[in-house]
Amino acid sequence: GAGVSQTPSNKVTEKGKYVELRCDPISGHTALYWYRQSLGQGPEFLIYFQGTGAADDSGLPNDRFFAVRPEGSVSTLKIQRTERGDSAVYLCASSLTSGTGGVEQFFGPGTRLTVL
């Protein structure tokens, strides 16, 4: 079956611009996660959705970052007034309902964002 897909695969933008990154999770997965991976680092948690609601957005670095999942499937990560420090690979993952945790998260290939 189809895995997690992310579009675009690469995005180059200028400092100060607005960008949207899209994630299509595996069909039937109710949980969706966004992570950010900077060069030479492991992925860092940003936000977690259970269904349509953001259950935990404690990893969002500041109010320029926002994510939505209006119908409980596709999610969009939105970054306003981009800065050079936002350059990273943005990873999306999905899973079945986490319950008590410990479920496998399935990762997409990521969107590489470059802010010039």
Added chain:
Amino acid sequence: AQSVTQLDSQVPVFEEAPVELRCNYSSSVSVYLFWYVQYPNQGLQLLLKYLSGSTLVKGINGFEAEFNKSQTSFHLRKPSVHISDTAEYFCAVSDLGDYKLSFGAGTTVTVRA
């Protein structure tokens, strides 16, 4: 939040030799532990996970890991590597009942003939 340390950033190894990748985490509370692999130009893929029970966990592609609670470690091993094991390996931890993962910085394994 958990802190995860992968002690080796790069591990070169010859084909058919054994390999061990070390991972330590910060918390002494109950945790779930994972190893993910990222092959070149691919997404992260789960190798194995520890939730409870036997401390020796077997995963895909001949990998295994051992959970050591007293040392807060979860080291990954493979007795004989192949060229195709060349990849980046990430250790990840989540607290019991939590869902978000805390990752280490990764270990790049390069297998040479």
